[in-house]
Amino acid sequence: MGESGSAPTMKDVAREAGVALGTVSKVMNGIPVGESYRVRVEEAVAKLNYRVNSYAKGLKTNKTYTVAVLVPNLVSPFFARLANSINRALSQKKHRMLLFATDYDPDQEQEYVILAEQQKVDGIICLSYNPELKVSDNVPLVSIDRYFGAKIPCVASDNYGGGRIAAEKLYENGCRNLAFMRIGSKLTNEPNKRKDGFTSACEALDIPYTLKIVDDGTPYSAFEDFLREHLRDGKLDFDGIFCVTDSLAYQIVRSLRAMGVRVPEDVQIIGFDGTKYFGDQDYFCSTIVQPLDQIAETCVEMILEKALSKAPSLVCLPVQYAYGGTTRQ
Amino acid sequence: MGESGSAPTMKDVAREAGVALGTVSKVMNGIPVGESYRVRVEEAVAKLNYRVNSYAKGLKTNKTYTVAVLVPNLVSPFFARLANSINRALSQKKHRMLLFATDYDPDQEQEYVILAEQQKVDGIICLSYNPELKVSDNVPLVSIDRYFGAKIPCVASDNYGGGRIAAEKLYENGCRNLAFMRIGSKLTNEPNKRKDGFTSACEALDIPYTLKIVDDGTPYSAFEDFLREHLRDGKLDFDGIFCVTDSLAYQIVRSLRAMGVRVPEDVQIIGFDGTKYFGDQDYFCSTIVQPLDQIAETCVEMILEKALSKAPSLVCLPVQYAYGGTTRQ
């Protein structure tokens, strides 16, 4: 292309079309120019296969149409779907997505934030596990699921409400003795509210509940031990279990079935997230579905909003119960 | 930051440190300068929280350390894992990933390729469904799973070998009447070779086989009809089935069990991809595992290689059988 094999520039186009540089710029940006000029420029563009250099443009305009997205990985279906939804939302607004996988590592998160800043992105959307993430205040940042303080807007599902719905649904389905299970960080993030909503609903319904909460890194067998402790004569103490994620719920279902406990006949189980087989088939389990598209769209809108400073500091979006085979219908 | 609220530049740092612009540049790029100068610059950088503007740098150096990755979506576990592996491989080589989801749409693919070119990426890695994708020849492109001709390197699993392994494994496990099932594009992409390897092995083993291949868009029920046609007195004609993907295999297993056919007792099933529950738990089914990390690393190495022109036009990487509960062990 161009003269020498490197990409053609506006100058090449201008020479080819026999017009001035500024005219080419105008045509490329849809600014009206004389009809004949426009045609000649467009022909030259087509002939040379010219592409605007967005680096030069970005340097000049201080706008890159690029947003950095930080998630732990793309292997967990939840993160993958989240990234997918964010990507779609950005794409609709003519923005591109720079994706960083942090692997839950606070140091990497910090490093990627710095990289994103160098990259002069128009904003950063992150699902962070670094409680003391430092970010320059000249780049907009929206957090998902983690409240960083009033200065940084946080978008999350209504985790508290989801916990309530789970308890209420189990109650409605006849359960009278519930359990909540969770493995997770001690960081104060929004998903922790799932438990609070759950216990609050149990208390309102006046039914007993048991909590089994273990720290990150605890082997899964801790849950199996817990289940076994509550198993007497092949019957479980509980008739309903709320698990903090679908992933955990799925494992619990397997363990219970292996122990001879029937799901949902003997015990009903509800997970959280709304994960589906292969992304598009059935739900793994009955679940509280997170509105990922809505979360993504909200994040993107907030990031691209100029007035981020006076955005709400926490946005909670409504969740929904969905049947997935591990509850009575 | 800086003076006015906008990000500080090298000029600001130079003024703050009382040195010349060029000196700051050298420090930022690790080029040796006098010890005292270096310290002063570093202090100024820290004080101002200065970040190199990669757009200015990219404009000057014509190197962006950014690679565009095009996949259909991040919802399918296979694509998500692939993107994850590519991201990791790029990250290790100090490159960033610009992710585009094409939704299988040839027009969008073309559009994103153009966008990537504008973005002056150092290369493009794509898993394309557009047989006539046009790409300027001044930007390196590596294709996954689709052979575009000798000029564009293609990286893929050894799909043919995988098909063979599936047939041989089923035979080894006692199967003597096999079936292959597939839903998929008629485009000539590498995964089509799964069938060829399978049939070739069947013929070598001298065992009969049946093919059920339907076009994209065909409802899944076509497979259930097919199964029912081959069901006599609760027994299936086949004792082994090779499915083109884990996703299909999973559905087939469900259908069969619903029909009262036992898996793996009555019929053994092998899928393809190596997909796991929630990305990190068990395999969905017995499967031919694709070496995603290796595919990703190969793509990245080739893209960052200067001598892409004399790269091999097709690289096939070895696959492996893995037990996942739908075969006899």
Add this chain to the structure above:
DNA sequence: TTGTATGCGTTATCAT
């Protein structure tokens, strides 16, 4: 309406 000139933040080539 079209053309010209300046500067965005950086690197690199010069003299010094």
Add this chain to the structure above:
DNA sequence: ATGATAACGCATACAA
């Protein structure tokens, strides 16, 4: 070794 200066490709204010 350090400091001044010219590009990189583009947008834009200004002059024609």
